[in-house]
Amino acid sequence: MKKIIALLIVLALCVAFAGCSKxxxxxDVKGEGVMTYAQYVAAAIDxxxxxxxxxxxxxxxxxxxxxxxxxxxxxxxxxxEMPCTEEEYNKLTKGTKIKVTGFKSEWSGExxxxxxxxxxxxxxxxxxxxDATSLIGSADxxxxxxxxxxxxxxxxxxxxxxxxxxxxxxxxxKTDDLYFKASKDGKTIDFCVEFYLTGKDTxxxxxxxxxxxxxxxxxxxxxxxxxxVNPHVVGAAASK
Amino acid sequence: MIRKLLSLFFCLLFVLALAGCHGxxxxxxFEAPEEFDLSKxxxxxxxxxxDTNKVQTKIYExxxxxxxxxxxxxxxxxxxxxxxxxxxNDVITNISTNTTPNLCISxxxxxxxxxxxxxxxxxxxxxxxxxxxxxxxxxxxxxxPKKEEIIPQFLRECTIEGRTYALPYMRSTEACYINKTYVExxxxxxPEILTWDYIWEVSEAAMQRDADGTFLVNGQTIMIPxxxxxxxxxxxxxxxxxxxxxxxxxxxxxxxxxxxxxLLYTVxxxxxxxxxxxxxxxxxxxxxxxxxxxxFAVDSTAGATWIGSKAPLLDISxxxxxxxxxxxxxxxQFDPEHPKMISQGPSICMFNKRDPQQVLASWxxxxxxxxNDVQIAYSExxxxxxxxxxxxxxxxxxxxxxxxxxxxxxxxxxKIKASELLLSNTQYTFTTPVFNGSASLxxxxxxxxxxxxxxxxxxxxxxxxxxxxxxxxxNALYHLDxxxxxxxxxxxxxxxxxxxxxxxxxLGAVWVLIGVWAFFNLLRRKKADLPH
Numbered sequence: 001m002k003k004i005i006a007l008l009i010v011l012a013l014c015v016a017f018a019g020c021s022k023x024x025x026x027x028d029v030k031g032e033g034v035m036t037y038a039q040y041v042a043a044a045i046d047x048x049x050x051x052x053x054x055x056x057x058x059x060x061x062x063x064x065x066x067x068x069x070x071x072x073x074x075x076x077x078x079x080x081e082m083p084c085t086e087e088e089y090n091k092l093t094k095g096t097k098i099k100v101t102g103f104k105s106e107w108s109g110e111x112x113x114x115x116x117x118x119x120x121x122x123x124x125x126x127x128x129x130x131d132a133t134s135l136i137g138s139a140d141x142x143x144x145x146x147x148x149x150x151x152x153x154x155x156x157x158x159x160x161x162x163x164x165x166x167x168x169x170x171x172x173x174k175t176d177d178l179y180f181k182a183s184k185d186g187k188t189i190d191f192c193v194e195f196y197l198t199g200k201d202t203x204x205x206x207x208x209x210x211x212x213x214x215x216x217x218x219x220x221x222x223x224x225x226x227x228x229v230n231p232h233v234v235g236a237a238a239s240k
Numbered sequence: 241m242i243r244k245l246l247s248l249f250f251c252l253l254f255v256l257a258l259a260g261c262h263g264x265x266x267x268x269x270f271e272a273p274e275e276f277d278l279s280k281x282x283x284x285x286x287x288x289x290x291d292t293n294k295v296q297t298k299i300y301e302x303x304x305x306x307x308x309x310x311x312x313x314x315x316x317x318x319x320x321x322x323x324x325x326x327x328x329n330d331v332i333t334n335i336s337t338n339t340t341p342n343l344c345i346s347x348x349x350x351x352x353x354x355x356x357x358x359x360x361x362x363x364x365x366x367x368x369x370x371x372x373x374x375x376x377x378x379x380x381x382x383x384x385p386k387k388e389e390i391i392p393q394f395l396r397e398c399t400i401e402g403r404t405y406a407l408p409y410m411r412s413t414e415a416c417y418i419n420k421t422y423v424e425x426x427x428x429x430x431p432e433i434l435t436w437d438y439i440w441e442v443s444e445a446a447m448q449r450d451a452d453g454t455f456l457v458n459g460q461t462i463m464i465p466x467x468x469x470x471x472x473x474x475x476x477x478x479x480x481x482x483x484x485x486x487x488x489x490x491x492x493x494x495x496x497x498x499x500x501x502x503l504l505y506t507v508x509x510x511x512x513x514x515x516x517x518x519x520x521x522x523x524x525x526x527x528x529x530x531x532x533x534x535x536f537a538v539d540s541t542a543g544a545t546w547i548g549s550k551a552p553l554l555d556i557s558x559x560x561x562x563x564x565x566x567x568x569x570x571x572x573q574f575d576p577e578h579p580k581m582i583s584q585g586p587s588i589c590m591f592n593k594r595d596p597q598q599v600l601a602s603w604x605x606x607x608x609x610x611x612n613d614v615q616i617a618y619s620e621x622x623x624x625x626x627x628x629x630x631x632x633x634x635x636x637x638x639x640x641x642x643x644x645x646x647x648x649x650x651x652x653x654x655k656i657k658a659s660e661l662l663l664s665n666t667q668y669t670f671t672t673p674v675f676n677g678s679a680s681l682x683x684x685x686x687x688x689x690x691x692x693x694x695x696x697x698x699x700x701x702x703x704x705x706x707x708x709x710x711x712x713x714x715n716a717l718y719h720l721d722x723x724x725x726x727x728x729x730x731x732x733x734x735x736x737x738x739x740x741x742x743x744x745x746x747l748g749a750v751w752v753l754i755g756v757w758a759f760f761n762l763l764r765r766k767k768a769d770l771p772h
Binding site for chain 1: 522
C-alpha cells in the first residue's frame with residue numbers, strides 16, 4: 001500500500017511539474033482587439049496593427065521619439081521611431097509590457113511598426129537568445145526576424161579588400177556604426193554594431209574592435225534586416 | 241529731501257545696471273587685425289562632413305597637412321561627421337557654452353539658426369577685402385581664389401539678410417537617374433529635359449503585370465517606377481517651377497496654398513497605383529534602380545557613385561544587381577523651356593572668438609579649402625562641382641571631365657555626367673530664402689508628401705478635408721505659425737522689450753517706496769526718542 005501511495009505521489013508531482021513547465025512556455029494571452037504574432041505576420045504591409053509586446057532593448061532617445069526592439073513569447077516587433085517623451089522612454093525598461101498600435105511597414109527589407117502609439121501594461125518578459133546558427137542561409141531564419149538570436153562558432157571574415165576585420169562608418173571619430181562579416185560553413189552574414197543601441201563605450205563595441213580575421217566568435221544580436229539579414233549585435237565573445 | 245533724491249538716484253542706477261546686463265553675454269563683433277601674428281601658436285577646430293567616403297577624409301587630412309606646412313604656427317583639429325543634422329545639433333548645443341568650432345560645414349538654413357546668437361558667426365565681407373589676408377590678399381601664402389573667381393550664384397547662396405556668413409565649399413543638385421533599358425523596353429525615348437507628365441506616363445506604363453503579379457518590364461514581383469529621395473526638394477522644386485508661393489525673404493510662410501494641394505493630389509494619384517514612392521517609405525532609390533526595381537530614381541548628384549549597374553559603391557549584394565544602361569537627366573520640369581532645379585551642397589561658416597588672431601587663422605584655412613588642390617580633388621570624389629571658376633576652368637579639371645567613362649572608379653561615367661549636369665545648368669539653379677525657421681519649413685514641405693503617400697497606402701480618404709487637416713497638423717508640428725521672422729543676428733539684442741522695461745521700472749519704484757518707508761520710519765523713531 002505504501003508503495004502504491006509513494007508511486008501516486010511521485011506521479012502527481014511529475015504531472016504538476018509538467019503542468020508548470022507548460023504554463024511557462026505557452027503563448028501570450030492577448031487582450032481584446034490585440035493581434036497574435038501569427039496575425040501580425042499575416043497582416044499586410046501598410047495595415048494598422050495592434051500588438052502586446054515586451055521591450056528587450058532600445059536605441060537612444062531623441063526629439064521625442066525612440067526605436068525599440070521588442071518581443072513576446074511568439075515573435076518580435078521592431079518599433080521604429082515611436083513617439084515618447086524622455087520620461088516615458090526611461091520607464092520603458094527591459095521586460096516592460098506595452099500595447100502598441102501602429103502601422104506595419106517595410107523599409108529596405110526590415111518589417112517594422114511605424115507611426116506607433118503605446119501604453120504600458122502590467123507584465124514582464126525577457127527573452128533569451130534563440131540559437132539560430134543552424135538556420136543561416138535558410139528561409140526559416142526569416143521566421144525569427146527582429147528576435148534576439150545567437151550565432152555560435154562564427155568565423156570573422158575580412159570586411160573589405162583592405163583585409164580589415166571590421167569597418168567604422170565614421171573611422172575618424174568612431175561616432176557611428178561598426179560593421180563586420182562572419183561566416184559559418186561558407187555562409188556569411190553582414191553584422192552591424194548599431195551606434196545608437198550599443199555605442200563606443202559598450203563592451204560589444206570594444207569586443208568587435210578587437211576582432212581579427214579568422215577569430216571564432218559567438219554573437220548575440222537582434223535579427224534586423226537591411227537589404228538582407230543585417231543583425232544589430234548586442235554581444236560578442238570568443239567561441240566557447 | 242537729499243536722502244530721497246539719493247534713494248531715487250540709486251534706484252535708477254540699479255535699473256540702468258540691469259538694462260546694461262541685457263545682451264552683454266555675446267562676443268564683440270569681430271574686427272580683422274591688420275597683421276597676422278606668425279609667431280603666435282594658434283589652434284583651430286574644423287567640423288567637417290564626409291559621405292562615408294574614405295577618399296574625402298584623406299583629402300581633408302592632406303589639406304590640413306599642406307596648410308600647416310604653409311603656416312607652421314597654426315594647428316588644425318578636424319572632427320568628422322557623416323551627417324549634417326548632427327553637426328547642426330552639436331553647433332546649437334555649443335553656442336550656449338561658447339564652445340563652437342572655428343569653422344564648420346553647414347547648410348545656409350542651419351547658419352540662419354546659428355545667427356540668432358549675438359556675434360556668433362563672423363560676417364565675411366570685410367575679410368574678403370582685407371588688403372593683406374583677403375581673398376587673394378598680398379600676404380596669403382597660397383594661390384587663393386579672388387572674390388570674383390567664386391561662382392557668384394553659389395556665393396549669393398551664403399547671403400543671409402544682406403550679409404555673407406559663409407563661403408560655398410561644394411555644390412550639387414538633384415539628378416534623375418534613369419534605367420534607359422527599361423524605358424526603351426516600354427516603347428519610350430528619353431528626352432533631354434524630362435517633364436512631370438512624361439515621368440508619370442512612363443511610370444504608370446511600367447505597372448503592367450501578368451496574371452501572377454509579375455511586372456512585365458522587369459520580370460520581378462517588385463517594381464516602383466519612380467522613387468524620390470528628398471521629398472522636401474521635390475515639393476520645393478515643383479512649387480518653384482509653377483511659380484507658386486513657398487516663403488519670402490522675410491520668413492513669411494506661404495506654402496499652404498492651392499498649388500501645394502494640387503501637387504499633393506498628383507502624388508496621391510500615383511502612390512495609389514504604386515507608381516511612386518519615397519526614400520522614407522521604401523528605401524534608397526539607387527538601391528531599387530540597381531536591382532532593376534525602379535526606372536526613375538531622383539537623388540543628389542553627390543550620390544552618383546552609388547548609382548548604376550557598374551557603380552563603384554554598392555549597397556545591395558552583387559546577386560541582386562541587374563545590368564542596364566544608366567542615363568542622367570535634370571529633375572522633371574513643368575516648363576521644359578525654363579528649367580528650374582535646386583542648388584545644394586555644403587558651405588562653411590566661421591565662428592567668432594575672443595582672440596581675433598584665432599579668427600584670422602580660421603579665415604586663412606577657410607580660404608585654403610577653396611584652392612584648386614582641395615576643390616578639384618574633393619569634387620572628383622562624387623558628383624560635386626567646384627565652387628570657383630578658377631577650379632572649374634583649370635586644365636586639370638577639364639581633363640578629368642574629358643575622361644568620362646574611362647574607368648568605373650575615378651572617371652565613373654554616371655558620376656561625371658552628374659557633375660556635368662550641374663555645370664551646364666548652373667544658371668537654372670535656385671535656393672530658397674534663408675531665415676531662422678527655414679530649415680523647419682523645408683522639413684514641412686517634404687513631410688506633406690510623405691504623409692500624403694503614407695495615407696494613400698493606408699487607404700485613408702484623400703480629399704480637401706484631408707489636406708486642410710494636413711496643413712494644420714504640419715503647420716503646428718514644425719511651429720511654422722510661431723516663426724520669428726526677424727530674428728537674424730543684430731549687433732546686440734536691441735532695446736529692452738516694453739514688458740521687461742516696465743518690470744524694471746516697477747522694481748525700481750518698489751525700492752524707492754521701501755526707501756521712503758525706511759526714511760519715515762527712521763524719522764518716527766528719532767521723534768520717539770526725543771524727550772517728551
